[in-house]
Amino acid sequence: MSDSFGSTALRLDSASPPNDVMIKLEGLRKRYPGQSTDSVRPLDMEIRRGEFVVFVGPSGCGKTTTLRMINRLVEPTSGQIWIDGRDVTHTDPDELRRHIGYVIQQVGLIPHLTISQNVGLVPKLLGWDKKRIEPRVDELLDLVGLDPAQYRRRYPKQLSGGQQQRVGVARALAADPPVMVMDEPFGAIDPITRERLQDEFLKLQQRIRKTIVFVTHDIDEALKLGDRIAIFGESSQLAQFATPLEILSHPADDYVRSFVGTGAAIRRLGLLRVGDLEGAGGGAGAGPALRVPPETTVYAALEQMLDAGAARLAVDGEPGAERSLSLQEMLAAAARGRQVPS
């Protein structure tokens, strides 16, 4: 019974083209009972398969409401939700949610269940047998960087906040849902741990390629994580929905500009990688050069150059394909990056 949904609609099939629409919101609207205005005014949005979309916006603008309409923890007042080409606005919500990973700020690990029981919850709901759940749990704990042997039998209370949220992510991934919705998952975690979790989560996403909708009100987190960022205004009205680079280079209006805050140009340097810069190729120029791998951000490279007093950068590459960039060339390329949003 439980598998019919998964196999027909929400299977992560390699056959589907990479750019097709995974989540489509059509005229999605929410007015809470007793309220005189819409918390979410009719919203249209398309999210591609494998895309990492981040919702940002001021407190109370309806990010959570919109997110929770995707897995129908909040029932839309009107409009439609499509997931993987299927209208799920009126399907069985429990069944729908078993195929959408859900991560929240409070984590919500069930305190009287062990870590492994917590992670195995959704597979159990889906009727997997024990032999299949156990190795899956271990695999997931491993995936989020927790040693299964050490943590399997513990209770949530016996973990730090960061570790708990790792388990929260593992639990959401347990049944391999193609879609994940995450509401400020790192919001309650100290800045240093948060950054580490973000880095790890990005790496994880490169492997698992889920379609992710992620809410935050930290614009830096959004810029760092999102393939595309949806900046919401009042009542979930989209002020801009674009790539981080686009948002930094071409903010749609003053609202977006003020939301992004100062230092857009500097922040952009954190998004560009030296390997992508169009610079003069070819051999070494004059002066000592600093060697960096191509995935280094321009921001980090500049920092190192300033630190070392180097005026040139040597970008690693295939033998013979190394490139060298001068400070001038880098700045020019970074400025051009403004015109070529990927």
Place this chain on the structure above:
Amino acid sequence: MEFLEYVSRNAQQIIFLTTQHVQVVLLSVAVAAVIGVSLGIATERAPRLRRLLLAFTGTLLTVPSFALFGLLIPVLGLGLAPTVVALTVYAIFPILRNTVTGLETVDPAVVEAARGMGMNSWGRLRTIRLPLAWPVILNGIRVSTIMVVAIAAIAAAVRGPGLGELIFRGLARIGGANALNQALAGVVGVVLVALVLDLLFVLARRLTTPRGLRV
């Protein structure tokens, strides 16, 4: 209607028993309040003794009231004495517990500030900690009172004072004409006493809570 008639015909007796009931309750709670609050304060420097006292008085609450009355009769005889002692015993725990909680939950920063001003520990207790803990202590007294009002109804079994007498007389007359009315008058009387005292506590709380705490 028949009940109201009964009440009006026996108003004098009912009022007399109600007054007795209220008196014995207030007397017991007053004694318990003195004991409970003093013990709470006196054991501040002796946390182990305090825990022991709390555990002991708490366990006393599990002692069935009829059995406690019975236990006291050989020593105190029948009537008022065992009633007051038993009710006092039951009333101590909520008051002691709330005194302890109240004193413990006073914001340490406030106490620290007073210390910084050079106030000694008695001064801190009298001018800061007790007033701040008072609403909690008062609530403990309220809980004790409501509880003891109901328990006092059993006192009539040991010839004690109060409205329980109507209940037991109704019981003795089972099948008789006014058995139900009589017992009902006792029960309703006890409930009314509890409700009225509860209301008075709400009032007392309003009147005695330091103004700054009333938010």
Place this chain on the structure above:
Amino acid sequence: MSRAEGVIDVEAEAPVASWVLPVLAVVLTAGMLGYLQVASLDSIEQRVLVPDAILDATIQHINLVVASTLLVIVIAVPLGILLSRRRARWLGAPVLALANAGQAIPSIGVLVLLAILVGVGFSMAVVALVIYALLPVLRNTMVGLQQVDRSLIDAGRGMGMSARQVLTTIELPLAVPVMLAGIRVALILNVGVAALATYTNAGGLGTFIESGIVFNRMPILLTGSVLTIALALIVDWLAGLAENKLRPRGL
């Protein structure tokens, strides 16, 4: 402050070391029975305090407590669950208020009114005990369910648990400690009220207290009182053990 709202709240403090209660109970019982062996009892005392009668009264007392507590659990727990469901939640607050107000009713009053209105005997006493002890269990079931962290329920729903699955795997286990505390209060109340059941011909250890007063015989009075207290201590101890045993791990 919520704790202070409960009128009789035996859970409030960590109890005495767990062995104290049963040891005290055993000492009390042994002392009492020993005294009866050596004391010179007059004819009335001898007639009332036959070992069989003591045993019978004890068993009656236990039966009253067990029967009424089981009934209380069977009635109050499902009712409490029902009243905390979304659709019935509006009823919850008034019922809780009523339950709290109901604690002002004296137990002897419930017992006597029922005896007058319906009749006397064991089963009527059980009914009275159930009415009286229903409130703490009902209240604690509702409070226990209400205090479950909303985000846990949200997480459960978000994972695709049905409302029933959320109830059984999240809400109920987390409410268990509070519910058990309520059941413990009910047990203690029942031991006490059952001691009064003698006045409505339902037997129990209160019989000796009553006859002791009526005949003015202290040995009889003390037998009833001491054994009732010992029983209460034992019941409280057992309830405490059960509470520890049944509390979900990890909390």
